[in-house]
Amino acid sequence: MDANITVTSKGQATLPVAMRRRLGLADSGGVLHAHLDEDTGELVLTKPPTISELSERISRHIKPGTRPLLNVDQFYQSQRELRS
Template sequence: MSAMYATITSKGQITLPVAARRALGLHEGQKLGIRIEGTTLVIDAPPDIESLRQRARAEAEAHGTWGTVPTANEGWVAHVDERYDERGRAKP
């Protein structure tokens, strides 16, 4: 894609050229990612929610936690069992 240009308004706004919007599949009201790399401003379309869900599921499956629902109590019970004996005294 060839170079494209936009003008910054007095309010700091720019209009993205139609070719850029089409190339990234952008639509009105969509949020964009903006970052600075050296002296370059990079604008990109963030991943859609479905791809984020798929990534989260893949990561959970890799860790063996997909389908489990942890509760706050489980962590507390493990902590207490590890540090205290059956009478509630701290383990040495």
């Protein structure tokens, strides 16, 4: 889906309603991540991942049987003891 978007003198732009609906953005508000590729001059807007999506991505890299880390201070202390 392509569209020409006008930027106002205040630097504001409005996404067409069809794009907002496609992205699942509310009628007012919403958050997008912007990335400017300086080599190509392309501006890419993406919807940030939800907590569930982040959790799913992270869990792919965790070895089966790994216990969840509940106390970061305790973890670092145990690592210091192993190195001593």
